[in-house]
Amino acid sequence: MVRSNEEVAALLAEYADLISITGGEAYKARVYEKAARAIGGHHADVATLDVKGLQEIPGVGKSIAEKVTEYFRNGSVSAVEELRAKIPAGVRRLTAIPTLGPKKAHTLYEELGISSVDELVEAVHAEKLRDLKGFGPRTEEKILHGVELLQSAGGRVLLDVAMDLAEDLVAQLSGATGCRRCTYAGSLRRVRETIGDIDVLVAARKSAPLMRAFTELPYVSEVVAQGTAKTSVRTTKGLAVDLRVVSPDAWGAALQYFTGSKAHNIRTRELAVRQGLKLSEYGLFDAESGKKIVSETEEEVYARLGLPWIPPTLREDRGEIEAGLRDELPGLIQESDLRGDLHTHTDLTDGLAPLEEMVAAAAERGYAYYAVTDHGPNLYMQQMTDERMLAQREQVRKLDGAYGKHGRRGGMRLLHGAELNIDPDGDVDWPQDFLAGFDLCVASVHSHFNQTREQLTRRIVRACENPFVNIIGHPTARIIGKRPGIDVDLDEVFAACARTGTALEVNAHADRLDLRDEDILRARRHGVKFAVDSDAHSVLHLANVRYGVGTAQRGWLNKNDVINTWTEARLRRFLRKEGTDRGTRS
């Protein structure tokens, strides 16, 4: 995301919160929330736009456009400052506590002057809340509990953690009495990079046995709410899980509804309304007669709205409705399209498994080719030398062809490569004559993350211009929840990649997912190619490519965009950087 867009999005979101806390018009708050999302996801830098240009962003009208330009002119927005003066920042933070919304936060501030989480905890212990209207002993307990959760878990978990739990839940509930169908929905089904809570959906005639089976699972530590339609629990690891039981004939409508996203659902709902229909989790109905039209499958629901079935990874209101109406949805890349993995490690450097084991596991996955790319010598802790790298190459050449592809002839081909370190100047580990011996090179940033934007941009562009660098590994170097991405002019990097025939990685490791979906969308417009790689450091990691494929789908990639879906011959041509202005090797 462009940094200035991020700033403006945060400012507008804050304004929306302040409006709801001060009891302003609900619609007004919603409009600012919507504009914040639209600007956050906008492809161009909003700092470069004037009022007219800003108004072309959907959801941004004259008033918001003027506030944005005011922000870039003065560094602040007077309307926001006025509300900030009324409501201390800490009050807004109170609403992050589960079960405590804007109304209660406002009451706490107005009546007791509470403006921070610490003050709130103190007030609860002093039993000051009891005199307030709407606050009872249970509310006090819930607030303390909510604060604890807020401070321990921090909310969202990584995709792989959520997926492991969800798949187990689905397996368990599928075996329960009366379960007709069971799957996970929500942001997990859309393969978002982090998951706030897991939504599990079951089709059954009677809900009670399912709810019971659910709450009795061994890793359920707390039942937050239990009803006939919905039960919410928290697991021993602090994850929130909702189970919803729906009637089997409403399965499609419910799945569509609970998969979201909210923004996507708003759009589908609008489509329904315009056609005199009403869409809810119970089905698609005639608005006048109330007669149910369809609800059993997602395909039927979408079809009746005039849409093809939309893959969950696209359901973010990023143009998928419009594309669907024109019947121009992309043919998304699938995991089965991957013919190989181009970024993996062995125990020669920081991997856990020896070469033979990694290669055997790759062959097991049915790959047509597989690249071994251990770290070069510039990451000092890896203790790499020319001799060790060349010895590995010899070993790779010997194994090449020894592993069959599903037992068929013409076995999996092995590529010998390296993951080079892009140093602060944009140079990499070895001189060109040594690099020429590799089949491919991934180059990545591993240190000096705090250089200036100009330095970082130049650094990566120089790496792209190296005729032996084929893939930029985890391009922003972010670690989700731990380290933000480097401050780099991605548009300049994308242009350099397109110009030099350098692919960008979609690193599939769940704590990286780098590039991220939004940036993939932008890069694609520059004509960049991608490599969806596991960056596996162990046999188990090879399977992480599923998250990379999900992320690539969220970036609207088809298989032609991804070099490791190509045939070996086409891939090798790309690796030689032929036909680009860096096609000087070989």
Add this chain to the structure above:
DNA sequence: GGTTGCTCAACCTGCCTTGTAATCAAGGC
């Protein structure tokens, strides 16, 4: 406050589920 259909007004997805005490707030997609 923005958008839509049509010049100013109507509409905004819209309803469900749950818990708690307050006759409503919070949270969900």
